[in-house]
Amino acid sequence: MDTENTRTERDRSSEPDRPDPVPAAEPGTAGTTEERARSGRFPGLSRVSGLLGGSWRRSALLAVVCLGAVLLVSRFVVQPFHIPSGSMEPTLRTGDRVLVNKLAYGPDEEPERGDLIVFDGTGSFVREAAESNPVQEAVRGAFAAVGLAEPAETDFVKRVIGVGGDRVVCCDEEGRITVNGVALDERYLHPGDAPSDVAFDIVVRPGTLWVMGDHRSDSRDSRDHLGAPGGGMVPLEKVIGRADWIGWPAGRWGSLERTDAFARVPDAPEGSAPDAPGSWTGGGPGPSGAPAGSGAPFPGGGGAAGGRPHG
Incomplete structure (x- = not known):
C-alpha cells in the first residue's frame, strides 16, 4: 500500500482547524x-x-x-463683581463678590433711592478710559465675567442717594443729609462716619443719579466730582445693574437688604431739575464760596477719581 499517497489525499475536513493565512498587504x-x-x-x-x-x-x-x-x-442676566476696596463698608467688604442683576432696570424701571448700583464711571468719575491691549482686555473681561478678576478700572459700586429732580443737601442742623427736605436716617453708614465732611447743595439733573459710598470717609463719589464735567452725576445709561446678592465668601451668602432710609422722601416737584449739571440752588454762591456753575471743586473734592475702582 502506498502510505505516502494515502496521507496526502486524506479528507482535509478531518484535520484540526487552522487559522487562515493573513493575506499579503497591498502596496x-x-x-x-x-x-x-x-x-x-x-x-x-x-x-x-x-x-x-x-x-x-x-x-x-x-x-x-x-x-x-x-x-x-x-x-x-447676572454678573459677579469683585469688590476691591472698603468704600462700601460695612455693607460690602473688600474681597466680596456681589451678583449684579442686569435685568433690574429697563425702560419702565429706573434705579431708586437706596439702590446699590454698579456703573461705568467713564465721563462722570473717570474722564476717559485708559488704552489697553484688545486681546488682554478680552481675556480680562472673560475672567471678570465669572468673578475671577477685578472689574474694569472704570467700574464702580455706590448707593443711589438722589434721582433726577431731587435736591440733595449736606447738611441740616443735626449733620444729616436731606433729600427734598427730608433728613435721612442712614443706618447703613460705616460706624463713626459722618454723613459727609463736604458741604453741598445740588439738584440732580434728569436722567442722572447722585451716588455715595457707605464708608463716607473712605469713598470717592459724586461729592468729589462736583467741579468736573457732569457735576458728579452718573447717567442712567451708564448703570450696569443692581447689586442684589453676595455670592462669596460662603459665610456672607445672601441677598442685600433694601434700606428704608428713603421711605419718607417725597418725589421731586415737576420741573425742579436744572439743565446745568450739579447746579446749586438759591442763585447765590455755593457752599464753598464758588459761584454756581463756576466748575470750581468743593472743599475735599477733586478732579478725576484716583485709586482703585469702587473707591
Whole structure:
C-alpha cells in the first residue's frame, strides 16, 4: 500500500482547524494590515481607544458650551463683581463678590433711592478710559465675567442717594443729609462716619443719579466730582445693574437688604431739575464760596477719581 499517497489525499475536513493565512498587504497598506492584525489579537484595545477619544471630545464640547452659557448669562442676566476696596463698608467688604442683576432696570424701571448700583464711571468719575491691549482686555473681561478678576478700572459700586429732580443737601442742623427736605436716617453708614465732611447743595439733573459710598470717609463719589464735567452725576445709561446678592465668601451668602432710609422722601416737584449739571440752588454762591456753575471743586473734592475702582 502506498502510505505516502494515502496521507496526502486524506479528507482535509478531518484535520484540526487552522487559522487562515493573513493575506499579503497591498502596496501602501502595510500599516492598515498591521493594525487589523493587532486588533484581532487584542479586540478590546480598539473599543477602549474609541470610547476614550469620544469621551474627550464630548468633554471638550461640553466645556465650551458651558463656558458660552456662563458668559451669556453674565453678559445679559447676572454678573459677579469683585469688590476691591472698603468704600462700601460695612455693607460690602473688600474681597466680596456681589451678583449684579442686569435685568433690574429697563425702560419702565429706573434705579431708586437706596439702590446699590454698579456703573461705568467713564465721563462722570473717570474722564476717559485708559488704552489697553484688545486681546488682554478680552481675556480680562472673560475672567471678570465669572468673578475671577477685578472689574474694569472704570467700574464702580455706590448707593443711589438722589434721582433726577431731587435736591440733595449736606447738611441740616443735626449733620444729616436731606433729600427734598427730608433728613435721612442712614443706618447703613460705616460706624463713626459722618454723613459727609463736604458741604453741598445740588439738584440732580434728569436722567442722572447722585451716588455715595457707605464708608463716607473712605469713598470717592459724586461729592468729589462736583467741579468736573457732569457735576458728579452718573447717567442712567451708564448703570450696569443692581447689586442684589453676595455670592462669596460662603459665610456672607445672601441677598442685600433694601434700606428704608428713603421711605419718607417725597418725589421731586415737576420741573425742579436744572439743565446745568450739579447746579446749586438759591442763585447765590455755593457752599464753598464758588459761584454756581463756576466748575470750581468743593472743599475735599477733586478732579478725576484716583485709586482703585469702587473707591
